[in-house]
Amino acid sequence: MRRINLLWILLNCAVAIPGLFNAAYASYTDDLFISDDALPEVLTATHLYQAPAAVPGSVSTIDQELIEASGARNITDLLRLVPGMLVVPDSSNLGTVNYHGTSPGQARRLQVLIDGRSVYRSAFAQVDWSDLPIALEDIQRIEVFRGPNTVSYGANALLGVINIITHSGKDTHGTLIKGNIGNNGIRDSYARQAWHSTYSDMRLSISSLTDDGFELRKDGSDFRDSRRLSRFNLRANHQLNEQNSLDWQLAFKEGSNQINNNYQSAFAGKINPQPWEQDSNSDEQAKDYAASLRWNSNINAQHSLSVQTNAQQWERLREWRACDAQISFSSELNELWRTSSFAQRERLRRLKPIGNPSARQAVLQNWLIGQLVQPGALAHSCGLINENSRESRFDVEVQDTYSVSEQLRLISGLSYRYDQARSASFLNGRERKDIFRAFSQFEFYASEHWLLQGGGMYEHDSSNGDSFSPRFAVNYLVTPAHGFRAVYSEAVRSPDMFENHADWQYRVKDLRPAIAQNSNADFFISAQGNGNLKQEKIRAFELGYNGYFAPQKLSFDIKIFNEKITRMISHRPSLISFSLNNDDHIKFYGSELEGNWQATEKDRLRISYAYIKDQASNSLDQNVTPAHSGSLAWLRNWNADWSSSLMFFAAEQLNQNDLQLLTARLSRKFQLGSTRLQLAGSLQKTLNNQPIGRTNNKDNSHDTAYATVQLEF
Known part of the structure; x- marks a missing residue:
């Protein structure tokens, strides 16, 4: 990808911004910002609804229009719209998402939430994007806080937070049926029904996703990466009275993911050069269960209280045959x-x-x-x-929000979380941890233009001890829609159960032929965690600007950042060489730009760009962060029936290869009495066909085309 001159961009912004500010201030004095275009609000940064210019950091929002226009089948494809976000396919159905790099094969340093419920698996530091019990059609928007946010969400929000917010029952109406069919075995289905009564609203969705995988080996043979999954999601809202409401959800997912069998004998090429029999059927059976309940109480106009509790279980079952x-x-x-x-x-x-x-x-x-x-x-x-594993979690959080005055808002809370993991092969039984948290943040308008924000989270982790994560921010608001910010924050990441307490050994069953009349035995290679790993820690500085120009319907966000992670644990899990420590560090610095422009009533343009430089002490963390990456999107409503989108994504030297990806979508709507019919065609195409995941494979994961039929009534 051609290098983008960062200095040229910043100089042009410096020239353009004063003129826009003059127009913005004139619009502000005429009250155009509020009356013509109400300022949008974001929630993820501090648990408080805030205008983007007042947020203590950078937030990207992927709204419903973008989700639909993208034609995406996976959440990971949407996240390429976020500046600095790296989406790396590991084996197609096991794609990973990271912000600013590090550990491209795992999402160790991002917190991922669905309606405030964490889906980060703390036993193995994973987010299984393909196995989330949620369909894209259930998502109202995705908010991404780009920066450390342990102060709001606890350990593992080291580099950022992805908050997936679903449609509530009251915002969903009627019946919707949808299906995708395309090449590479794409067969998807989705059905949704909504019910409403005087005080209750409910949304039920059932969906499935199927494809044959997308990667090939260099010789052109198939790479085992197909997937089959089905999902159930139920969400209900109940208005108990004027002050109190209940929101609850049930979610379930089951399916299978093919996993390519890369097994090699410990003695391959040493005492037996001949290939030994191995089981080609190494599929993983995955089941996820989740339930959540949230009570909201608006005590009065200045004071509110909420309690949320969640219960989850992850089950991964995999048993296969190998020889040695x-x-x-x-x-x-x-x-x-x-x-x-x-x-x-x-x-x-x-x-x-x-x-x-x-x-x-x-x-x-x-x-x-x-x-x-x-x-x-x-x-x-x-x-x-046997590579079976089961994880379970229960957590409860109490949050209090109080407006002391028109200038000061406080938010504080307490939470408890219990995590447990079971695995005979990876943990030699069971591991558990208890986490207690106390947090508080304030928002104080010192004057019409100056906004001070700060807070901290104290966390006690039974496996990793105590930590405190602070954040302090100063926002200068030229108008309510235009603000400069300076932010300092600290955050931590706790070593997962496997990193710290691994007892990794394969207990092989049904040996054929049996050894000394014994059909069960332990494979000799094993690995043990030392139990002494400390929490990773980041210190981050950010300078930024966020602005919304109502007359031009233009918004953009710019930030310059400097981040350093110390006590870093760098590794790719390996049974043969399992030796973890806190000896590494990495430093990121650079800038990010994001803009959204409703150019005409029919045309919407969106741009994102990130310039990132890194200095890593460990070779595993080097050359995994592209210096230049970004996206361009054009959405157009041609008339009441036709619409289209064109999106381009690029990254320079991601895993030593360049990404150039183009997606296009064309759709038409028909009104058939009370029924609305929509037909669409989507195309995803890599322009340079270089693999960015497993570099020994051919990655054609985006050379896909599929058609969509949707009925709504």
């Missing part, structure tokens, strides 16, 4: 591995003398050498490997 040398399951080799240092293990897995062995290690090593020269040393057995 029979010696791999011996108790002697198990003992030798467990008693060896990291350096010794590196030599052991290459069948080299481990060096400086203890007396017991010398005995075991001599035994191993003797076994390898025996007849039949190449014999192998095949058995079932």
Whole structure:
């Protein structure tokens, strides 16, 4: 992608902004900002509804019009519209989303919420984007807070927060049926029904998503990455009286994800160069359950109270057959591995003398050498490997919002969360943690133009100890719709259960042939967490501007940032080399721009751009952040029936490859009596066909075309 001259952009903005400000101030004095175009509000930054110019940070909003116009089938595709957001397909159905880079294979440093309920799996630091129990059609908007926000949402909101806000029951009407059909086995369906009564509203949706996967190996053979899933989502709102309301949800998802079997024998190429039998059916069965209940009480015009409680369960089941040398399951080799240092293990897995062995290690090593020269040393057995895991969570939060005066608002709260994970292979049983939080923030208008905001969160994590995360911001509001900001914030990320307390070993069942008449055995390679990892910590500075010009129907946000993560845990999980520490760090600095312009009554233009430089101490975190990335979108309503969209996404040197992606959509609406029919065609095309996930594969994940039929009545 051609480099964009950042200085040129900033200079042009500097020239243009004063003229726009003059127009903006004139509009403000004529009260045009409020009467003609009411200022939008965002919620995710502080739990308070605020105008974008008053937010202590940068917030991107993907509204319903953008969601529909994009033609996207996945939430991850929408997030490419957010500046600085990196969407990386791991194996197509296991795409990851990160902000400003680091750990491209996992979403360790982003908090992801659905209506305030965290879907970040703290046991394995994952967000399973394909398995979220929510359909795109259920989403009203997505708010993305771009920056540290532990002060509002606790540990793991290290680099940002993605808040997915769904349609409430009262905002949904009638019946909607929708289907997609296209190449690569795309077969999607969605149905929604709404019910209303005097004091209650309810929305029910049932959906499915199917495709055959999108990646190929270099030789053109299929890469196992298809998926089949179905979802159920029910949301209801009850107005108990003038002051009190209840909002509850039930969600369920089940399905299967193909996982390509990359298994290789521990001794491959050493004592047996022949490929051994392995199970091609290594699919993962996934089930997610979620329930939430929220009570809101407006005590009076100045005071409100809310209580939200959530219960969730994630279930991942995977069992498959693989083969290795029979010696791999011996108790002697198990003992030798467990008693060896990291350096010794590196030599052991290459069948080299481990060096400086203890007396017991010398005995075991001599035994191993003797076994390898025996007849039949190449014999192998095949058995079932279990990678099942189950996680559960319960949390409750009480939040109090109080307007002390017209100048001062306070928000404070307490929360408790219980997390539990079970896995025989990864944790050798069960791990749990309890998290207690207390938070408070203030919003104080010192004058008509000066807004001061600050707050902090204290968090006690039974696995990681205590932490305190503060934030302080100063906003200068030229008008209610135009504001400059300066923000300082700190945030933390807790090591997940697996990082800190891994006890990773495969207990193989149904060995064929059995070893010494035993069909069950432990594979010799294992890994253990040290339990001493500390929380990662970030310190971030931000200078920015947010403005909305009502006469021009133009809004944009600019920010310059400097972020440094210390005590960083850099790794890609590996059974063979599992050695984690807090020795790494990374620094990000750069700028971001986002703009939205309703150019005419029929045309909407949107732009995003990010310039990011990083300095990482660990090679795993280097070359995974594109210096230049961005998006362009053009939405047009040609007339009452026809509409179209054209979107372009680009990233330079993402995983050492450039991304150039084009999406297009054309739709037409028909009114058939009381029924509304919509037909649409969507095309996604990579312009340079370079893989940005697994660099050894061909990624054609966006060379897709599909048709959509929608009925609403």
